[in-house]
Amino acid sequence: MASLMEKPILQAQQVSKFFGTRAGCRDVSFTLWPGEVLGIVGESGSGKTTLLNTLAGQWPASGGRVQYDSGANGVIPFNEISEPQRRYFLRTQWGMVHQNPRDGLRMRVSAGANVGERLMALGERHYGRIRAEVLKWLEKVEIDADRVDDFPQAFSGGMLQRLQIARNLVTRPRLVLMDEPTGGLDVSVQARLLDLLRNLVSELELSLIIVTHDLAIVRLLAHKVMVMRQGEVVEAGLTDQVLDDPQQPYTQLLVSSVIQP
Amino acid sequence: MKKKLLPLTPKAYTDSARIAGYNFAYLDEGTKRMIRRAILKAVAIPGHQVPFGSREMPLPYGWGTGGIQITAALIGPEDVLKVIDQGSDDTTNAVSIRQFFAKTSDVRTTERTSEASLIQTRHRIPETPLKPGQIIVYQVPIPEPLRFLEPRETETRKMHALSEYGLMHVKLYEDVAMHGRIATAYGYPVLVNGRYLMSPSPIPKFDNPKLHRMPALQLFGAGREKRIYAVPPYTEVKSLDFEDYPFSVEYLEQACALCGADRSYLDEIITDDQGTRLYVCSDTDYCRQRRNAGHKNPSAGMVPLAAAKLRKEQ
Numbered sequence: 138m139a140s141l142m143e144k145p146i147l148q149a150q151q152v153s154k155f156f157g158t159r160a161g162c163r164d165v166s167f168t169l170w171p172g173e174v175l176g177i178v179g180e181s182g183s184g185k186t187t188l189l190n191t192l193a194g195q196w197p198a199s200g201g202r203v204q205y206d207s208g209a210n211g212v213i214p215f216n217e218i219s220e221p222q223r224r225y226f227l228r229t230q231w232g233m234v235h236q237n238p239r240d241g242l243r244m245r246v247s248a249g250a251n252v253g254e255r256l257m258a259l260g261e262r263h264y265g266r267i268r269a270e271v272l273k274w275l276e277k278v279e280i281d282a283d284r285v286d287d288f289p290q291a292f293s294g295g296m297l298q299r300l301q302i303a304r305n306l307v308t309r310p311r312l313v314l315m316d317e318p319t320g321g322l323d324v325s326v327q328a329r330l331l332d333l334l335r336n337l338v339s340e341l342e343l344s345l346i347i348v349t350h351d352l353a354i355v356r357l358l359a360h361k362v363m364v365m366r367q368g369e370v371v372e373a374g375l376t377d378q379v380l381d382d383p384q385q386p387y388t389q390l391l392v393s394s395v396i397q398p
Numbered sequence: 399m400k401k402k403l404l405p406l407t408p409k410a411y412t413d414s415a416r417i418a419g420y421n422f423a424y425l426d427e428g429t430k431r432m433i434r435r436a437i438l439k440a441v442a443i444p445g446h447q448v449p450f451g452s453r454e455m456p457l458p459y460g461w462g463t464g465g466i467q468i469t470a471a472l473i474g475p476e477d478v479l480k481v482i483d484q485g486s487d488d489t490t491n492a493v494s495i496r497q498f499f500a501k502t503s504d505v506r507t508t509e510r511t512s513e514a515s516l517i518q519t520r521h522r523i524p525e526t527p528l529k530p531g532q533i534i535v536y537q538v539p540i541p542e543p544l545r546f547l548e549p550r551e552t553e554t555r556k557m558h559a560l561s562e563y564g565l566m567h568v569k570l571y572e573d574v575a576m577h578g579r580i581a582t583a584y585g586y587p588v589l590v591n592g593r594y595l596m597s598p599s600p601i602p603k604f605d606n607p608k609l610h611r612m613p614a615l616q617l618f619g620a621g622r623e624k625r626i627y628a629v630p631p632y633t634e635v636k637s638l639d640f641e642d643y644p645f646s647v648e649y650l651e652q653a654c655a656l657c658g659a660d661r662s663y664l665d666e667i668i669t670d671d672q673g674t675r676l677y678v679c680s681d682t683d684y685c686r687q688r689r690n691a692g693h694k695n696p697s698a699g700m701v702p703l704a705a706a707k708l709r710k711e712q
Contacts, residue, residue, distance in 0.1 A: 224560065246572055247576075257567040257568060257571065258562065262639075
C-alpha cells in the first residue's frame, strides 16, 4: 500500500469519452497509488472498457486529463503526449491484458517468442539472456518449461491468459490494466489465476486497474472499487466499504444480485 | 502522318530504332518521370519504401514487374543491360526481359557483369564485385520484411516511422529456438544506414555481405506492392543477428564442378533419380569467365546424396 511519501502513479481528472453524442464514459476521476489495485465493476455496456482504452490513450479522450507519474521522467499528461512517447510507455512501463488472450498475443509465434518480444523491443539482443528471462517468467505463471517452444494454439484458455500476463510483466511494468482477465474461464481456473495475480501484484508491487463484472474478483484483489453505470461512476470507495455497505440503489442491486452458493 | 513526340523525349531516344507506336523503353515519358521521382526519394531515404504508381507491364506479377519498370525509367541509349535470374543469364525470365528491352529501346545487352551499366536481377547479386557507376535493380516480391509477423500495413508503417524493430528479432528468436541457429537462408533482414529495416529481396544470405558499402547504386522495385526502395553507393547495411548468434554465411562443402570455385554460390542440379547431384556456380557469367581463364575442377563430377554438406565461414 501507499506510504505517505509517495505520489499517485495515475490520476484521472474528469475523463470523458463521447462517441458522437453518446457518452462512453463521462467525468471519471480517480487517484491510483503505487502498489494499489483498483477494481472497476459495472454491467455490460457501462463504459468500463471504454474508460480503460481512454486511460491508455488507445482512444483519444473527449475531455479531462490523465496524469501519469513515470518515475524518472516525472509526471506526464498521458492523453496529450505524442504517439511515439505513448507507445514507448505502453511497451515499457504499462501492461495491457485483454479479455481475449488472442488479442494480446501473437498466435503465429511460439510462447517463448511472445514473452520475449517486449525484451527485444527494448533492445535486448542476446539470445541466451532472453531465453533465460522467458523461462523464468513461464515458471512464475506456472507454465511448464517444456512448453516454451509450443505455439499458443496448443494452449488451453487459462494457459493463454497466464501467457499473456507473463508477456506483459516481463519488462516489469509499473502499471497494468486488465480487462476481464478471467472472463470465459471456468471457475477452478479462475481461482488459480486470481491466486497467481494476487501473488504477482504483491511480489512486484504492481499498480493494477482491473475491469470486471465479477464482484468476487474485486473482493479478492482490489483495494478500492469504482462502480460504473451508463458511463458514469455511481459509487467509489474502499472495496469492503462499498460491497458491505452499498449506498447507491444500483450498487445495492449489484451486490444483492450475486448468487450465494 | 507522323505522330508528334512529346517534347520532353530526348533527341537521342527518337533516333534509335524501335517498334513503331511504342515509346522508347515501352513506358511513356510521364510514367518514367513519376518513377524517377520515386527513385530519387528512395535514394534520399536509404531503405525507406516509397510508394509509386505501378503500371501494368506485359509480364505477370511475380516475374519482375517492379524491376522492369525501374529499368525502363532509367535506361538510356548509351546503357548496356544485363539481366539475370537466380544468377543465370539464360533462364526464361532473364532472356525475356533482355529481349524486351532490346526490342523496345534497342540498347546493347551483355552477359558480362563488368561490361553492364545496368543490371536487373532476380534473387542474386553477381559474384564479380560491382563498380562505381553501375546500377543494380532487384525484383522484389514482398517489400515489407515485417509482413508475416505483423499483417497490418498501417501498423508496420508506424513501426518503420518510429524505428520499432524489436519484432524482427522475434523471427530470429524463433529460428534459434526451433533450429538452434538463425535458419533464415534468404530474404535475410537488414538494417540500412542504421535507420530503416529492409528486406533485401529474396537473395540468399550468402549475398548479404555484398550489400554492405557496395560501390554501385542498388534499387529495389516491387510492382504488385507498388513500392520502390534504394541503397545508395557505400551505404552501411547490417544483417540483423543476436550477440550470441552472430550473422554468418554458409558455403557448400563442394566446389563448382565446372570451374572449381569454392567461394561462389552453387546451384544443385539433380542428375538422376538416385539423388546424384552436380554442383555448379549459380552465376553463369562468373563461371564462364573462370573457365575461360583456365580454371577447372580437378575432381569434377557428380556428388552422391550423402556427401552434400554445409560448412560455415571461418
